[in-house]
Amino acid sequence: MATTEEIRADLADIVNEVAGVDADDVQLDKSFVDDLDVDSLSMVEVVVAAEEKFGVTIPDDEVKNLKTVGDAVAFIERSQG
Amino acid sequence: MPSTRIVVTGLGATSPVGGDVATTWQAMLSGTSGIARLEDEWAETLPVKIGGRVAVEPSEVLDRVKARRLDRSSQFAMVAADQAWADAGLEGSGLEPERLAVAVASGIGGVTTLLANYDALLEKGPRRVSPLAVPMLMPNAPAANVSLKYGARAAVHAPTSACASGNEAIAMAIDLIRLGRADVVLAGGTEAAIHPLPMAAFANMMALSKTGSEEGGDPTRVSRPWDVARDGFVLGEGGAVLVLESEEHARARGAKIYAEVLGAGISNDAHDIAQPDPEGRGGTRAIRMALREGDVDPATVVHVNAHATSTPKGDIAEGLMLHAVLGEHVDRCVVTSTKSMTGHLLGGAGALEAVATVMALHDRVSPPTINLDDKDPEVDLDIPTSRRDLPEGDIVGLNNSFGFGGANVAVAFGSVTGSTK
Numbered sequence: 442m443a444t445t446e447e448i449r450a451d452l453a454d455i456v457n458e459v460a461g462v463d464a465d466d467v468q469l470d471k472s473f474v475d476d477l478d479v480d481s482l483s484m485v486e487v488v489v490a491a492e493e494k495f496g497v498t499i500p501d502d503e504v505k506n507l508k509t510v511g512d513a514v515a516f517i518e519r520s521q522g
Numbered sequence: 523m524p525s526t527r528i529v530v531t532g533l534g535a536t537s538p539v540g541g542d543v544a545t546t547w548q549a550m551l552s553g554t555s556g557i558a559r560l561e562d563e564w565a566e567t568l569p570v571k572i573g574g575r576v577a578v579e580p581s582e583v584l585d586r587v588k589a590r591r592l593d594r595s596s597q598f599a600m601v602a603a604d605q606a607w608a609d610a611g612l613e614g615s616g617l618e619p620e621r622l623a624v625a626v627a628s629g630i631g632g633v634t635t636l637l638a639n640y641d642a643l644l645e646k647g648p649r650r651v652s653p654l655a656v657p658m659l660m661p662n663a664p665a666a667n668v669s670l671k672y673g674a675r676a677a678v679h680a681p682t683s684a685c686a687s688g689n690e691a692i693a694m695a696i697d698l699i700r701l702g703r704a705d706v707v708l709a710g711g712t713e714a715a716i717h718p719l720p721m722a723a724f725a726n727m728m729a730l731s732k733t734g735s736e737e738g739g740d741p742t743r744v745s746r747p748w749d750v751a752r753d754g755f756v757l758g759e760g761g762a763v764l765v766l767e768s769e770e771h772a773r774a775r776g777a778k779i780y781a782e783v784l785g786a787g788i789s790n791d792a793h794d795i796a797q798p799d800p801e802g803r804g805g806t807r808a809i810r811m812a813l814r815e816g817d818v819d820p821a822t823v824v825h826v827n828a829h830a831t832s833t834p835k836g837d838i839a840e841g842l843m844l845h846a847v848l849g850e851h852v853d854r855c856v857v858t859s860t861k862s863m864t865g866h867l868l869g870g871a872g873a874l875e876a877v878a879t880v881m882a883l884h885d886r887v888s889p890p891t892i893n894l895d896d897k898d899p900e901v902d903l904d905i906p907t908s909r910r911d912l913p914e915g916d917i918v919g920l921n922n923s924f925g926f927g928g929a930n931v932a933v934a935f936g937s938v939t940g941s942t943k
Contacts, residue, residue: 485653492649500789 444520445469448495448514455490456510460482471512477510497521526700528783528893529772530935532610532765534602534710538864541578542605546880551909555742557756559735562730563720569732570725572627572741573716574758574865575666591654592667592716595633598761598870599603599664600671603708607613607672610765612706615775615903623676623704624669625694626763627687627711629925630870632659639890664712668763671819676704682869687873688762692933693786695766702706705771711873712761721757721893727796730754731832745866746893747859748837758865762873764880764935769809775780781880782936784816784918791928802839806846808930809920813847815875816934818918820851823934825888825912825919827879830859831866840922842903856888856910857903863892872923876933883937886912 443451453467460483473479476501481488488499491513497520499507507513535541537557540546549556565571578596581589583604589597590723599789603626626779635652642650657663662680670677675699681690685909688711695709715721724730731754734744745756766783789811791804798805813820826844830837837859844852868876882888888910897905917937924930 459587460592461585482653489649489653493646 444507445518448517449510451494452491452510452513455487455494459486459490469509469514473475473510491517493516493522509515526633527769528696528699528766529769529938530764530780530783530880531767531772531777532606532607532612533780533877533880535762535874536576536578536580536598536601536607537760537762537867537874538574539577540584541576543714543877543881545577547878550860550863552877552888553863553892553908554889555892556758557741557865558746560716560740566720567733568721568725570721570730570765571735572744572756574597574756575716576760589657593635593658593663595628595632595712595761596658596664598669598714599626599668599710599712599763601760602710602712602763603668606708606763606765610780612765613776617706619673619675619922621676621705622672622674623678623695623698623707624665624674624705625681625698625709626665627666627691627869628661629687629713630682630683630715630720631661632663633715633720635659636719637719661669663680664761668708672708674708683929683931684866684896684927686923686925686929686931687869688770688874689870689876689923689931689933690788690793690929692764692766692876693931694786695782696786699766699768705768706769707766708763709759710763711870713868715868716757716759720815721863722741723786724757728754729833731756743893745832745862747828747832747862747891748898748905749894750896750898752832754833754839755861756865758789758867758869760864760867760874761870764873764876765913766789779936779938784818784934784936785812786815787811787932788932791930793928796926798836800835801882802843804922804928805840805843805922807929809843809847809922809932812920812932812934816936820848822916823848823851823855823918823920825879825882826855826921827875827882827921828857828858828859829922831861836898836924838898838900841903844903853904855904856912857905858888859891860889864882872921872931875923876921879919879935881917882912883917883935885935886914888912899927
């Protein structure tokens with residue numbers, strides 16, 4: 442079972458790859474849109490890459506609720522659990 | 523046609539022989555081939571294993587995050603447009619966005635993006651298809667991306683006429699300026715089709731040469747326009763962009779001027795979807811039209827950058843066209859095919875060869891045609907195998923492109939007084 446920090450770090454790598462955001466900036470309290478400047482198409486790419494990486498499904502309806510990195514990490518933890 | 527004079531004020535290119543115009547041009551003058559055995563694993567499964575990859579990967583030049591949202595064809599266009607924009611000194615020039623247009627063509631569009639996403643669809647399902655797939659693969663993406671970067675609001679065009687596309691974009695730029703729709707146009711073409719599917723398709727239609735792919739073969743010797751042993755083209759990749767500008771606008775801002783754009787001719791064969799008219803009648807009309815539009819005396823046409831792709835029929839037809847239009851003056855015309863060095867860039871070819879034509883007039887020297895060991899007796903043209911100086915005075919250079927589908931495009935450029943080497 443991956444720890445919260447492990448999930449955050451892996452997600453940070455994905456956000457870095459897709460949007461060029463420094464992985465160290467991808468912290469739990471950061472908003473994808475307001476803090477990290479991840480636009481809507483990039484967010485779809487992050488979601489798809491995260492599904493593949495973590496072996497989870499993130500429905501389109503759920504994506505709008507994932508405002509912060511912490512929201513996404515928590516969703517992934519719940520889905521994996 | 524109104525007589526707005528048009529000039530070339532900036533050049534950009536990334537090609538199999540160089541990552542910029544200066545390197546590409548010097549390589550062309552010295553007769554350097556950019557063709558090599560492809561290092562891609564898939565190439566081993568194909569009958570043709572050679573091609574002209576760009577000399578400098580766009581990933582070495584472009585920002586990584588921006589580049590991953592661009593098909594390779596758009597990446598080449600961006601690299602070339604960035605160079606051309608900087609070369610023309612347009613940054614901070616006060617050019618109004620509503621007076622800046624883009625005409626950047628590709629022959630096939632984002633074919634590698636399309637096929638990579640199809641692979642993802644088959645292997646991993648629809649969820650793995652990139653949300654960026656369509657804006658990346660659409661054939662107008664290179665033009666659109668260039669327009670976004672430079673805020674071009676006059677127009678954005680992407681003519682598609684296969685291997686004539688790049689030259690048609692330049693012809694379109696001439697129209698945009700002459701019709702008063704823009705003062706400056708970023709015009710060019712790009713292609714990134716070195717992928718097993720298009721290569722297999724071109725090979726199966728007998729368009730690509732299968733020579734030089736054997737173990738120990740020499741890929742640099744395969745593209746041999748007008749040589750008796752020519753047996754098809756070699757696929758290249760890359761892009762080129764020229765800054766076309768009304769002379770009035772260029773003079774007002776004190777821009778350096780490489781050459782004048784005199785006129786363009788466009789015609790169609792309506793003969794066959796892939797074969798050229800064996801008598802070159804359509805091409806003849808296009809060349810004649812370009813000279814007429816530019817009010818060019820055929821005696822001043824001293825240089826032609828030919829389409830000549832190294833195919834048996836096309837190379838001969840182009841010789842017939844030049845004889846038909848130039849008559850006795852063809853004897854004083856130095857003809858070259860830079861495809862002997864770069865391979866065939868399809869939708870990028872007309873643009874890269876326009877850059878070469880402009881540089882030839884500017885430096886008053888023609889690049890050679892390499893690999894022409896034994897000229898086809900059916901071709902009666904002066905085709906030097908090493909660089910050849912062009913005369914002083916007002917001289918004209920022609921750039922020809924012909925595409926699958928039947929399109930013929932010729933563009934005439936003129937030297938600018940004072941441009942000597």
